[in-house]
Amino acid sequence: YLELRVANKKRVLNKIRGPPTLPIIGNAHQVGKNPTEILNTFFDWWHTYDKDNFRFWVGYYANLFVCNPKHLEFILSSNTLINKSDIYDMLHPWLGTGLLTGTGSKWHKHRKMITPSFHFNILQDFHQVMNENSTKFIKQLKKVSAGDNILDFQNESHYLTLDVICETAMGVPINAMGQHDNSVVKAFKDMCYNLNMRAFNPLKRSEALYRFAPDYAENAKTLKILQDFTNEIIEKRIEAHRTGTAKKIEGNEFSRKKMVFMDVLLSSTIDGRPLTKEEIYEEVSTFMFEGHDTTTSGVAFAGYLLSRFPEEQRKLYEEQQAVMGNEMHRDATFQEIADMKYLDLFIKEAQRVYPSVPFIGRYTEKEYNIHGTIVPQGTTLNLALINLGYDDRTFKDPLRFNPERFEHEKPGPFEYVPFSAGPRNCIGQKFALLEIKTVISKLVRSFEVLPAMDELVSKDGYLNTYIGLPTAEKIKKEKQGHKYDPILSAVLTLKSDNGLYLRLRERK
């Protein structure tokens, strides 16, 4: 029955190149068992199909891997191709249909309503929170790095970004950096881990099947902790607004008084009515997730790259001295962060090689003709943002870490899109970059960032991860790898499966 149902789709999609399939399972047996294997398989196929699009089948689910910039432009610019793929369904129990997961007119209206939350004045308030938390982060790092201790920077970064997002989205400090064992802190961490692990597990991805998994009950408890926590704060904030204790936004003039994302939602209307509690819950939770899991990856990989590339770190430090003069220990202002041009290049390059969001998904509700390629209705489009960074037709010598490349290599508008592009691009891009830069600026002024072991510094300017290389070469290089080299794992956000280890030496 299924075979007959997809026969037409198969006939159309199989005109596109792709790996040979088996009956019933398609390519499911080849894709890989975990996020690291899946990432490697996608890169292998990418090489096999000349760094161009290819199709594959997971059972009867039709998939197109899209890495051709012209095709990405078509998809990302489209106002109709905005439905997310089924991988996002997994987020529904926690985030409902907020901005990331929603679609149609609800998404349109919410996007319009939320866009002003990233107004320049509000970002400046958020910057204060970022600065305060970066200072706490440095203190925390001094403790955990004492005595030349090797620390997992990815783990530490997670607590920092959680503190920043809780305070900016809800106005509530949860002190994740100080209390790792706090039930809410633990719940956020467990939930993000769980979502990432489920993303490519066909048995756990569907909510219906996941109910039978051994970890389902535990995850339901975690979910409840997060829901109760967020709902309680929403109640309190609504009450504060009602009694006039919360600050008001007057018309479109954003007050310079400290305001949080939830205040914007509480003061907004949709179709002339205030948002329901459920709508507020969905958007706040969306920010809580999307606003910290991504920046964890951004901060963590940037720190890791500092540890492996001392020459680039030296340039960054010199720029800090030039901008901050002899006040290296105070907070950098909004303007000073904007003046740090090398820092900007460094983060751009970090996002090229280790983009926080490696893949995004869309789903075709109807048949599309994308520059002559017919894509049937019901196809999942896997948009490979990560592969773009390793394409040597856009970036010369892509395995080389070279922030200056962005001064002379100018990728086209759809050849480098770590924050996506078009109507569904990342609404938090400015927030994210400000946060990552604020943290890295302070980190590099406070510490010399060293690899876990001295011999791990890059001596030739090349990365110690090899996903961009052809398979045989990659396997050979990986055999010579070190236990502290990252094992990249591409799920909802890019992480290193074995942490990101480094050492910190305090600067005098």
Ligand code: HEM
């Ligand atoms: C390095 C950090 C970040 C990166 C690389 C990143 C990247 C992305 C990407 C690629 C998308 C498109 C997702 C898709 O189409 O499925 C996206 C969407 C989104 N991002 Fe980010 N993001 C980052 C940080 C943030 C932060 C800090 C926030 C909030 C404070 C945020 C909020 C959102 C939201 C709400 C969406 C959905 C937008 C929509 O569909 O209208 N992101 N992000």
